[in-house]
Amino acid sequence: MGTQRSMVSVSSLLKLFVFFSVHVRAQRTTTTTTTTTTEFTFRGFSGNQSEIQMEGAAMIKPNGLLRLTDRKSNVTGTAFYHKPVRLLETSTRSSTNVMVRSFSTSFVFVIIPSSPSNKGFGFTFTLSPTPYRPNAGSAGYLGVLNKENDKDPRNHVFAVEFDTVQGSRDDNTDRIGNDIGLNYNSRTSDIQEPVVYYNNDDPNKKEDFQLESGNPIQALLEYDGPSQTLNVTVYPARLGFKPTKPLISRPVPKLSQIVQEEMYVGFTAATGRDQSSAHYVMGWSFSSGGDRPIADMLDLSELPHAPPNTAKKRGYNPQVIALIVALSGVTVILLALLFFFSKYKKRLQQGEILEDWEINHPHRLRYKDLYAATDGFKESRIIGTGGFGTVFRGDVSSSPSNQIAVKKITPNSMQGVREFIAEIESLGRLRHKNLVNLQGWCKHKNDLLLIYDYIPNGSLDSLLYSKPRRSGEVLSWNVRFQIAKGIASGLLYLHEEWEQIVIHRDVKPSNVLIESDMNPRLGDFGLARLYERGSQSNTTVVVGTIGYMAPELARNGKSSSASDVFAFGVLLLEIISGRRPTDSGTFFLADWVMELHASDEILRAVDPRLGSGYDDGEAKLALVIGLHCCHQRPASRPSMRTVLRYMNGDEDVPEIDDNWGYSDSSSRSEFGSKFEGYVSSDRASSSVASLSVTRISSTSVMSGR
Numbered sequence: 001m002g003t004q005r006s007m008v009s010v011s012s013l014l015k016l017f018v019f020f021s022v023h024v025r026a027q028r029t030t031t032t033t034t035t036t037t038t039e040f041t042f043r044g045f046s047g048n049q050s051e052i053q054m055e056g057a058a059m060i061k062p063n064g065l066l067r068l069t070d071r072k073s074n075v076t077g078t079a080f081y082h083k084p085v086r087l088l089e090t091s092t093r094s095s096t097n098v099m100v101r102s103f104s105t106s107f108v109f110v111i112i113p114s115s116p117s118n119k120g121f122g123f124t125f126t127l128s129p130t131p132y133r134p135n136a137g138s139a140g141y142l143g144v145l146n147k148e149n150d151k152d153p154r155n156h157v158f159a160v161e162f163d164t165v166q167g168s169r170d171d172n173t174d175r176i177g178n179d180i181g182l183n184y185n186s187r188t189s190d191i192q193e194p195v196v197y198y199n200n201d202d203p204n205k206k207e208d209f210q211l212e213s214g215n216p217i218q219a220l221l222e223y224d225g226p227s228q229t230l231n232v233t234v235y236p237a238r239l240g241f242k243p244t245k246p247l248i249s250r251p252v253p254k255l256s257q258i259v260q261e262e263m264y265v266g267f268t269a270a271t272g273r274d275q276s277s278a279h280y281v282m283g284w285s286f287s288s289g290g291d292r293p294i295a296d297m298l299d300l301s302e303l304p305h306a307p308p309n310t311a312k313k314r315g316y317n318p319q320v321i322a323l324i325v326a327l328s329g330v331t332v333i334l335l336a337l338l339f340f341f342s343k344y345k346k347r348l349q350q351g352e353i354l355e356d357w358e359i360n361h362p363h364r365l366r367y368k369d370l371y372a373a374t375d376g377f378k379e380s381r382i383i384g385t386g387g388f389g390t391v392f393r394g395d396v397s398s399s400p401s402n403q404i405a406v407k408k409i410t411p412n413s414m415q416g417v418r419e420f421i422a423e424i425e426s427l428g429r430l431r432h433k434n435l436v437n438l439q440g441w442c443k444h445k446n447d448l449l450l451i452y453d454y455i456p457n458g459s460l461d462s463l464l465y466s467k468p469r470r471s472g473e474v475l476s477w478n479v480r481f482q483i484a485k486g487i488a489s490g491l492l493y494l495h496e497e498w499e500q501i502v503i504h505r506d507v508k509p510s511n512v513l514i515e516s517d518m519n520p521r522l523g524d525f526g527l528a529r530l531y532e533r534g535s536q537s538n539t540t541v542v543v544g545t546i547g548y549m550a551p552e553l554a555r556n557g558k559s560s561s562a563s564d565v566f567a568f569g570v571l572l573l574e575i576i577s578g579r580r581p582t583d584s585g586t587f588f589l590a591d592w593v594m595e596l597h598a599s600d601e602i603l604r605a606v607d608p609r610l611g612s613g614y615d616d617g618e619a620k621l622a623l624v625i626g627l628h629c630c631h632q633r634p635a636s637r638p639s640m641r642t643v644l645r646y647m648n649g650d651e652d653v654p655e656i657d658d659n660w661g662y663s664d665s666s667s668r669s670e671f672g673s674k675f676e677g678y679v680s681s682d683r684a685s686s687s688v689a690s691l692s693v694t695r696i697s698s699t700s701v702m703s704g705r
Helices: 010-022 318-350 356-360 367-373 414-429 460-471 477-497 561-577 589-598 616-629 640-647 665-674
Strands: 025-031 036-042 052-056 066-069 076-081 088-090 098-100 103-113 122-128 158-163 179-184 191-194 196-198 206-208 217-224 229-236 248-251 262-270 277-288 382-386 389-395 403-409 438-444 447-453 501-503 512-514 520-522 529-531 543-545 700-702
Touching: 066 076, 066 262, 076 277, 103 122, 122 277, 179 229, 179 248, 191 248, 196 229, 262 277, 367 389, 367 403, 367 438, 367 447, 460 512, 460 561, 477 501, 477 512, 477 520, 477 561, 477 616, 477 640, 501 561, 561 589, 561 616, 561 640, 589 616, 616 640
Parallel strands: none
Antiparallel strands: 025 036, 036 277, 052 076, 066 277, 076 262, 088 098, 103 217, 103 277, 122 158, 122 262, 158 179, 179 191, 196 206, 217 229, 229 248, 382 389, 389 403, 403 447, 438 447, 501 529, 512 520, 543 700
């Protein structure tokens, strides 16, 4: 720090060290011909009243704590170091330029609110031209400025604000609460950051905490004069170490317009009319001048004990609260009983009793509204018929976008009732752009109804077969490929992305509905099953549709996500080839495509109606993916997530292994024999504009649920 100090003997340095260790406060002010260095450290403030100039509610407590305010309403308190600090010096780059000198300060503070719900307003570390703030306002002005001089450039005040009240500003500029702000001649913060500290183990991880916790909090301000950068770090003092990354690290060139040659450093605090907290400073160190002034770090064990957190708990007498709670509870119970009794009575009068599944799935629609929407379920409103119900188009309003599809379950059909409940339990809670949206349900006497979004283009089955026969219009290659990817996305959601695992168990073209923009929606969840993640299916009942059923179902009857993948593979081959998966038993689509692949003629499987209007690479990719999905071994089939990655080009499709094995005639014969007596010949699925209701009868196999 100077020539004389560098010549001090070793014994003198040892004595000086002992002096600093014994005293709770150390101050050094040295002066040379070129610079003035100010350094001081207060580890508690006992015996230092003469060195801290206090105004308002500020005082030094007998235990050494510097209290800025108590918890009274509308009070202010200021405490400044009694000597001014020189903060301007001539720049080394130019003798005509002056700059703000580097400085550093560290302090530990505690804020204790009046009560958990009544706290405010905060305090500041301030650079001021005077060691007091005359006529400073309370509340949001924090004892620094007032209404008349706010934003006046003649203030020459810079404050780092520790704000504890959300939305405390009349002009709504400071709205965060529990934040740190930088204020230039104004109560409004130019820069404002919520209070957090960065974890040293993970520098990008933020840990938040409350300024008004009643616990000691350490703050460190470091200003670098040459770069005009201010770093502000705030963290719970219990950590015992400084985070390596500051909360605020910003250039503050405006500071040079604020600072005068000599400034006073200190604290201000304030409370409001209805919000108040006590503000304490436990210790404070400061250093300015020199190349890199570093204020002494404050060890919590060397400071006075933090004040007790005696936030007053305001409220009613506990006995009064208990009485209010008891009366409220009795009232709620009586009202609930009255509500359920009236509902039960109404159900009895209508001949309906609520069952468990009705209570758990509340999306119930009124029968009279559905009756009106379908014109009394007129035959002219029928858009599809299946084994267990009829589908009607309904008009909720005159707008085409408000049309619905109402599936009316066939009365006295046990399987129809099972499907009705299964659809409500599964599809009722699923939401995905590639799944049919179940709007609700209705149970009226013997009528069971399911209500869906109306989908005008009908089923994929009709677009692949019926429509081309009637009008000659054939689905383009791009539409087919996008439909296949959409179905894959819907199955991925069912298998992996919803809260439970959903196995559809009946993936086929008649259960895929196509919207006006050709977006596919997988529907008909009457056979679906839900499983908790980590559990396995215990169902051994064989259900599905011949041609789409995985070979393992003939052996153990256990459906899985792999059996859905198999059905998707067959469906994918069907979309590309335009051929059904099987006929009377002599043709199997997957076998045929595999034979073409083995002879390196796989593109012959592409629907000939497309002519040359398809992408060779995409067609070959889709056919090979379909064969992978149709692998005889479930473990060798890809997941739906992998299928989508293949189709999107995010992952290369592997070669088909030699054990693909589907063409094994003995396996095929075994598969067929398992269903003898359960299956009749296939018939054409009806085209349904809203959803497919063609179910397990002649086209599907079902031996139970």
